[in-house]
Amino acid sequence: MSLCKVERTVKANDREYNEKFQYADNRIHTSKYNVLTFLPINLFEQFQRVANAYFLFLLILQLIPEISSLTWFTTIVPLVLVITMTAVKDATDDYFRHKSDNQVNNRLSEVLINSKLQNEKWMNVKVGDIVKLENNQFVAADLLLLSSSEPHSLCYIETAELDGETNLKVRHALSVTSELGADINRLAKFDGIVVCEAPNNKLDKFMGVLSWKDSKHSLNNENIILRGCILRNTSWCFGMVIFAGPDTKLIQNSGKTKLKRTSIDRLLNTLVLWIFGFLVCLGIILAIGNSIWENQVGDQFRTFLFWKEGRKNPVFSGFLTFWSYIIILNTVVPISLYVSMEVIRLGHSYFINWDRRMYYSGKSTPAEARTTTLNEELGQIEYIFSDKTGTLTQNIMTFKKCSINGKIYGKRNSFSFLLVCICKNSQFIPKNSHSTGLL
Structure with a gap:
């Protein structure tokens, strides 16, 4: 070492x-991609979605003539549409990261060079x-x-x-x-x-x-x-x-910028897995039915159609039919739902930027959605760990209501932060652990 x-x-x-x-x-870098790495890394991240991986697998199946019952064009169009929309959105988010990095790296600072103070960019x-x-x-x-x-x-x-x-x-x-x-x-x-x-x-x-x-x-x-x-x-x-x-x-x-998934993304992946499992079960049932039909009735149709091939294996026929039904019934997996989700997230990001109630007049600063992939997680907070109340209140508090020795001070219709205590020797002492606290 x-x-x-x-x-x-x-x-x-x-x-x-x-x-x-x-x-x-x-020089600092908080962006995830550059011109060379954007395509491979973004595609790798997108195919971590179960639906995208499923439709890529489906596209490969449709390229096999023996089992393909639909043209590959019907699958590649929605898949490319979803991937393109997500890639454009991710590229836009990363562009703003690059812009923020350039803004920080180009800040000026006075540096002592050759016995003189000179303005130098931070990155230098x-x-x-x-x-x-x-x-x-x-x-x-x-x-x-x-x-x-x-x-x-x-x-x-x-x-x-x-x-x-x-x-x-x-x-x-x-x-x-x-x-x-x-x-x-x-x-x-x-x-x-x-x-x-x-x-x-x-x-x-x-x-x-x-x-x-x-x-x-x-x-x-x-x-x-x-x-x-x-x-x-x-x-x-x-x-x-x-x-x-x-x-x-x-x-x-x-730390490093990593791919983040929202609870809705995880839910959709779980639902797609269940739907895919249902599709597999349905394909197995239909494949078994095809094997039985091929074994009992199929030979009669071969004679009628003057097929010169030998006796067809019912099990192999059922195996090919299974993949054919997977292709035919692929619409039960809702790839269009992912398109809708991306459009809704993009719209939400603009609504956040335009929301007047989220505008801070003190510093003339509007809300800014710096990513369009985590909008639905906004406000979904389960726990807050705070070392003191000033972290949350900025030490700016307004008196609402309190009770001192049984006498209530403040507005009687106020239900915010009732502090129950006893006045003793000019000091406020909590009465007991059962009667004090926040309501």
């Missing part, structure tokens, strides 16, 4: 030194670069905080994109690097080497050592600013890129 897989060594302001480790660049930021951040700016990569405008080189960050918390967190730089301040010349000469853990998805842990000026300094999570954070209440700060792009903890936690 190579050293770079066990630990990471990064030298500040030295791209040539860092390139020999072949660290990932800061390299491991070891020194980046300047300003107030209310997104962090481009996982950075080691070097210095800031606040006393003791503190800085405040918002980690809502990482853990959903809107309260600010404090990070601080090492005292040995805080002396660099905003002096570009001193920052450009900074050549510290960081040896730290390999990329991982642990947001609250970091271990590393900074070697600079013939001394070593221990690093922990309090010295690191992660990608996805926003700098708040801090005029400026400088940081050294430790992890970039797919190696950042934000991307490490995001």
Whole structure:
């Protein structure tokens, strides 16, 4: 196992030194397909649907002349229609993922290059670069905080994109690097080497050592600013890129984009399997009937029709007839239902975007359906795990009703959040576990 897989060594302001480790660049990819992989991957995903796989199997059967009773054209047209509509929808969804990736990758950040601060696209930021951040700016990569405008080189960050918390967190730089301040010349000469853990998805842990000026300094999570954070209440700060792009903890936690199936998709697959089982049973019964008929009556028709062939095997005749009936009765499997589902989902996505009740006037932001395959799952929530009520209420609550020592305060027709408690020694103490709680 190579050293770079066990630990990471990064030298500040030295791209040539860092390139020999072949660290990932800061470009991110959240899309599922590209021009070359779209067709094979999308077809593989679509044929995971039982109905599509069934009709592909049916199409193969219709190409066999001995058992085909219908032309293959009657099967390939609806199958191609369903696959094409789904492929177009999936391609549209992935196009917006590419668009979002390009928007993020082309954001600008100030990077110290050749002793000068230059605007550089996020995707061109390299491991070891020194980046300047300003107030209310997104962090481009996982950075080691070097210095800031606040006393003791503190800085405040918002980690809502990482853990959903809107309260600010404090990070601080090492005292040995805080002396660099905003002096570009001193920052450009900074050549510290960081040896730290390999990329991982642990947001609250970091271990590393900074070697600079013939001394070593221990690093922990309090010295690191992660990608996805926003700098708040801090005029400026400088940081050294430790992890970039797919190696950042934000991307490490995001995982790969995978195929998601809704409960309706799973239900339809189950129904199609039951219908297919019924079709097989029906085909077996008809095939047995054909074998009996061929054995008892079929020879009389052969004589009448002057067939020169020898005696036909009834069992083999029943076997061929079974597949013929599977082809004839294929319409019991509702492939048209999948077409209707795709059309309805596409329409729902537009209705979500147009819904005025889902428009947030505070930030002038409408609802946006970023995928058209999961619309029916919207709002179907079974469990909510929350560490505190502020996560759900944003700490904005309105008094409704309460009872203190038997006296009810608030509107009597209100049934929302009744808190029953006793006033004792100017304190609210719950009466007992049976009389307190949310109604």
